[in-house]
Amino acid sequence: MAMFLISEAVFFFLLILAFAYFGSMPRRIAPVGWFFAALLLLSGLSMWRAAAGSRLWRCITIALGIAFLIYQAILIGNTFLIGNTFFILAGIHGLHILGGLIALAIGPASALRPTALYWYFFVLVWLAIVLVIYFRSAA
Amino acid sequence: MTWLLALDHKRVGILYMLSALLFFFAGGMEAMVMRAQLAAPNLKLISPEIYNQMFTMHGTTMIFLVAMPVLTGFGVYLVPLMIGANQTALPRLGAACFWLQLVGGVLLYSSFATGAAPSAGWFSYAPLSEKPFSPGAGVDFWAFALLLIAASSIGSAINLIVTIATERAPGMIMRLVPLFVWMTFVASIMIVFALPALGASLVLLLSDRLLVAHFFDPSQGGAPLLWQHYFWIFGHPEVYIVVLPAFGMISEIIPVFSRKPIFGYPFVATSTVAIAFLSYGVWVHHMFAVALGRNFLAVFAAASMLIAVPTGMKIFSWIATMWGGAIRFTTAMMFAVAFLLEFTVGGLSGVAFATVPVDWRLTDTYFVVAHIHYVLFGGTVFALLAAVHYWFPKMSGRMMDERLGRWSFWLIVLGFNTAVFVLHFLGLIGMPRRVYTYPNLPWFGPLNLISTIGAAILVFGILLFCCNVAMSFFFGVEAGDDPWNAWTLEWAAASPPALQNFTQVPQVRSRRPLWDLKHPEAPDWMVS
Numbered sequence: 159m160a161m162f163l164i165s166e167a168v169f170f171f172l173l174i175l176a177f178a179y180f181g182s183m184p185r186r187i188a189p190v191g192w193f194f195a196a197l198l199l200l201s202g203l204s205m206w207r208a209a210a211g212s213r214l215w216r217c218i219t220i221a222l223g224i225a226f227l228i229y230q231a232i233l234i235g236n237t238f239l240i241g242n243t244f245f246i247l248a249g250i251h252g253l254h255i256l257g258g259l260i261a262l263a264i265g266p267a268s269a270l271r272p273t274a275l276y277w278y279f280f281v282l283v284w285l286a287i288v289l290v291i292y293f294r295s296a297a
Numbered sequence: 298m299t300w301l302l303a304l305d306h307k308r309v310g311i312l313y314m315l316s317a318l319l320f321f322f323a324g325g326m327e328a329m330v331m332r333a334q335l336a337a338p339n340l341k342l343i344s345p346e347i348y349n350q351m352f353t354m355h356g357t358t359m360i361f362l363v364a365m366p367v368l369t370g371f372g373v374y375l376v377p378l379m380i381g382a383n384q385t386a387l388p389r390l391g392a393a394c395f396w397l398q399l400v401g402g403v404l405l406y407s408s409f410a411t412g413a414a415p416s417a418g419w420f421s422y423a424p425l426s427e428k429p430f431s432p433g434a435g436v437d438f439w440a441f442a443l444l445l446i447a448a449s450s451i452g453s454a455i456n457l458i459v460t461i462a463t464e465r466a467p468g469m470i471m472r473l474v475p476l477f478v479w480m481t482f483v484a485s486i487m488i489v490f491a492l493p494a495l496g497a498s499l500v501l502l503l504s505d506r507l508l509v510a511h512f513f514d515p516s517q518g519g520a521p522l523l524w525q526h527y528f529w530i531f532g533h534p535e536v537y538i539v540v541l542p543a544f545g546m547i548s549e550i551i552p553v554f555s556r557k558p559i560f561g562y563p564f565v566a567t568s569t570v571a572i573a574f575l576s577y578g579v580w581v582h583h584m585f586a587v588a589l590g591r592n593f594l595a596v597f598a599a600a601s602m603l604i605a606v607p608t609g610m611k612i613f614s615w616i617a618t619m620w621g622g623a624i625r626f627t628t629a630m631m632f633a634v635a636f637l638l639e640f641t642v643g644g645l646s647g648v649a650f651a652t653v654p655v656d657w658r659l660t661d662t663y664f665v666v667a668h669i670h671y672v673l674f675g676g677t678v679f680a681l682l683a684a685v686h687y688w689f690p691k692m693s694g695r696m697m698d699e700r701l702g703r704w705s706f707w708l709i710v711l712g713f714n715t716a717v718f719v720l721h722f723l724g725l726i727g728m729p730r731r732v733y734t735y736p737n738l739p740w741f742g743p744l745n746l747i748s749t750i751g752a753a754i755l756v757f758g759i760l761l762f763c764c765n766v767a768m769s770f771f772f773g774v775e776a777g778d779d780p781w782n783a784w785t786l787e788w789a790a791a792s793p794p795a796l797q798n799f800t801q802v803p804q805v806r807s808r809r810p811l812w813d814l815k816h817p818e819a820p821d822w823m824v825s
Binding site for chain 2: 161162164165166167168169172173176179180243246250
């Protein structure tokens with residue numbers, strides 16, 4: 159899983175670089191964007207508890223993930239309508255979140271540790287995207 | 298049927314090799330179509346559009362559907378045997394990656410059915426590969442197929458890395474693993490770091506073509522240079538990904554047929570790591586013709602020349618291994634020695650290209666074509682031919698015919714050098730590559746004709762080699778477990794190995810565990 163995440167890290171690094179370079183990012187982050195970024199961060203925390211074996215925290219993580227995914231779908235629809243290509247980056251990230259949710263929902267207990275690693279990684283990727291947008295708009 | 302669901306690393310490895318052979322025939326035919334078209338000035342056998350499709354498909358096929366899968370196949374087959382394991386660490390991932398790879402290949406070739414196979418070259422430079430200039434579906438097929446193949450390569454590389462990291466026999470520390478395993482390990486790590494760059498460039502290209510993005514479209518604020526940077530960040534490490542395992546094969550074969558342990562094992566292993574690091578810092582040498590500024594060029598030219606140092610170290614290690622050895626010239630050894638010569642020619646023209654003014658003069662001429670064929674055919678393919686002759690007895694339980702082997706060796710050497718060496722001269726006198734025909738300028742006609750004749754001889758050589766493989770498989774002499782009197786662990790298993798490779802793994806206390814077993818009076822671990 160660690161090796162896989164290394165290759166994903168290279169992939170997203172180059173994608174974010176290209177999007178930032180061409181200014182294909184939203185100009186600012188709406189308050190609701192911060193809210194859902196925080197929500198995803200919380201899901202990282204709940205995943206930490208879920209990885210310890212708690213079913214309840216596993217369900218909470220899934221719920222937080224689904225909430226984030228719905229927000230992301232709306233975001234993608236909006237950016238698509240205004241012709242901003244940011245929806246491509248958000249969409250690729252969303253597909254990975256969806257993959258993580260599926261693994262979390264139906265994966266066996268033995269898959270929990272690598273799934274958690276995967277989840278932390280994609281929480282961090284979204285944080286990186288949000289921070290890049292924030293610092294670009296601040297600059 | 299048992300092959301379709303096979304998880305055993307030996308079967309998956311052989312499936313990889315067979316699919317690579319199939320695509321090798323396809324890529325070879327594309328090359329022959331091009332050579333026929335170029336046989337004489339102003340020929341019009343095929344249209345320029347078809348010619349563009351031929352060189353694009355030839356390059357893409359040979360890199361992604363032949364070189365990478367066949368090396369993965371050898372890695373998946375040999376690595377567990379060489380480290381004394383019974384299976385790869387992630388057998389289901391390994392099998393799934395093979396089928397993903399095959400689907401990618403079939404997808405790429407199904408583009409012919411749309412009537413518009415990809416025709417923007419194997420590196421599909423933007424904006425040529427963009428919608429306005431490549432309106433057909435070809436580039437979309439190309440990009441989707443390569444996405445699948447990139448994912449499959451990353452998966453199989455992870456399988457090999459985890460296998461080497463976790464499945465080694467007791468006592469086999471990393472300083473004792475065979476060099477083929479070392480080089481496969483390094484090449485796999487390079488795949489994990491390099492192939493995502495290809496994935497990212499393909500995603501951006503597909504967004505441009507199918508969605509509303511303009512990453513490579515300068516009229517909308519995009520930058521075509523971005524494609525070149527991203528593609529070559531993948532593309533140059535890729536060269537070493539397909540050549541390092543070949544180095545590993547040579548490092549196994551030369552010592553066995555020289556009856557001496559490899560000269561300077563630590564140098565061969567660490568120079569591989571050096572190549573891996575350097576290869577990420579040289580991608581701009583594919584882009585010297587782009588106006589990037591002097592200091593930029595100087596840095597990348599120096600880095601590109603630097604990479605010749607660790608590569609040269611290996612060549613000297615191999616020569617020093619042969620020096621004073623009791624050399625047995627089997628077909629495998631002959632191909633290995635030919636590899637040294639051919640690859641050195643390719644390496645030297647590579648150093649020539651690292652010199653910026655030379656590159657400016659020769660870029661996009663046939664000199665480039667000559668260079669890459671000396672590296673990838675003279676290097677990788679010659680090493681692979683040596684490897685097939687060396688490991689065929691292990692895989693099939695039968696020896697290959699030496700007399701046929703010698704004939705195919707000389708035909709291949711003669712054909713390859715005739716076909717490709719003259720391309721150096723064509724490049725020097727200014728013949729541009731990727732143009733479907735040429736006017737009747739002095740020397741252009743005769744040199745091209747020589748090259749086409751050489752290519753035809755090469756085809757005969759390859760066909761003879763294939764006949765040898767097929768006939769030896771059915772009628773070859775029984776090989777026994779260790780026909781070459783070799784030293785690494787795969788020769789301790791049966792030929793062909795049973796489903797469970799080893800019932801008992803020999804104790805590993807040196808780099809040559811079988812030598813220790815055969816010579817209890819003077820084992821390696823006593824000497825060193």
